[in-house]
Amino acid sequence: YLHHCYLHLIILCIFLSFKYQGENVARRGQVAQSSMYGNAKPENAIDGNRASNYYQESCAHTNNDLNPWWRLDLLKTYKINTVTITNRQDCCPERINGAEIRIGNSLNDNGNVNLVCAVISSIAAGASQTFACNGMEGRYINIVIPGRREYLTLCEVEVDAAQKASEETNVARRGQVAQSSMYGNAKPENAIDGNRASNFNQGSCACTNNNLNPWWRLDLLKTHKINTVTITNRQDCCPERINGAEIRIGNSLNDNGNANPRCAVISSIAAGASQTFACNGMEGRYINIVIPGRTEYLTLCEVENRIPDTL
Structure with missing residues (x-):
């Protein structure tokens, strides 16, 4: 009997964790990036697919730019709880090292001057890592590698966010x-x-x-x-x-x-x-x-x- 009770409790906890987890608002947005390597368009990073082998064609990828960037426009201001990034698996995961996640409402410097939520020290090959932004407000979420010439590859970007209590129309x-x-x-x-x-x-x-x-x-x-x-x-x-x-x-x-x-x-x-x-x-x-x-x-x-x- 106790075994069945514990089993039901575990199932209930799993159900509630899915029911009340935040919605990924990234998929509603519009995206851009500093350049496009081959057919690796910026939309690939919000296609709902964490496939991390580049040749599966689900990763966004810039050319070897100075200060390469990728930007998500959420179309209105949100309070950003977390940003989850999936890194490339089949090659060169270290390229993401030092990238910044920036959040705000400005498009100055293509949005790369907004406030910093996090600096990515590293993400393991093929891994998905979540960064807490603690309710930072913004319409634009940028991922930028500042200060060096690099390829920026993002195999998925997910955003858990809540609407502002007083939204704008x-x-x-x-x-x-x-x-x-x-x-x-x-x-x-x-x-x-x-x-x-x-x-x-x-x-x-x-x-x-x-x-x-x-x-x-x-x-x-x-x-x-x-x-x-x-x-x-x-x-x-x-x-x-x-x-x-x-x-x-x-x-x-x-x-x-x-x-x-x-x-x-x-x-x-x-x-x-x-x-x-x-x-x-x-x-x-x-x-x-x-x-x-x-x-x-x-x-x-x-x-x-x-x-x-x-x-």
Whole structure:
């Protein structure tokens, strides 16, 4: 009888451990890396498969880069409990030594300047090792090998996380949009369609004609406190066109809204990249993106605006 009781207790403990373990949120995210070796795309590291022989084609792998990196975008901010990394088994496990796990909301230096959760001293060949991040908050999780030229290979990355109690909402998709002109069928609504596709021919980018002071405007229909504005730049052509654009926020429609206070000036956004600008609660109904002082095309493949749900 006691034997059966112990057996049932063990089964119950195993069941509860699976039932209440954290969810791997990595598989919901979007990924990028500094370069791609062969066909070892960054998505391989979140495919749910810990296969660690490189030739099983389940590992992400960069070229021999200086400061190679891999980035996971969780699409919203989470409290990160743990990050689990599976290392390559069939070759060179020491390459991961010294890699840093960084977590935060900045895309400066491709996200590699966010706070450090852990430094990986080593992971045995083919092993999966878990690093505690103790609730660090962030949208981006980077794994970077700083200070040397190296290959970065990740056969699986898993993230146990909880949503923030006060999550942020992208209010851009609720709004109405306008722009100074329209190039072809690149209507202003394309920039709030929820799709970050950045090849112009995919039909998900807004684009003006070659105007003097071209602008795009989002009307949120009422005043909000704007925490951040995230802009996705065009990938297939001319990413430098966005350089010098201003993000302006306010309640005035003077000069089509381009006279409102300035949140940020965009120095540059890499081709196809999404960059987030902090506006620190600036209040306004209108969010304008304008390129002042020159004749230019303005192309926006996605614009996202975050506010706290509690407002």
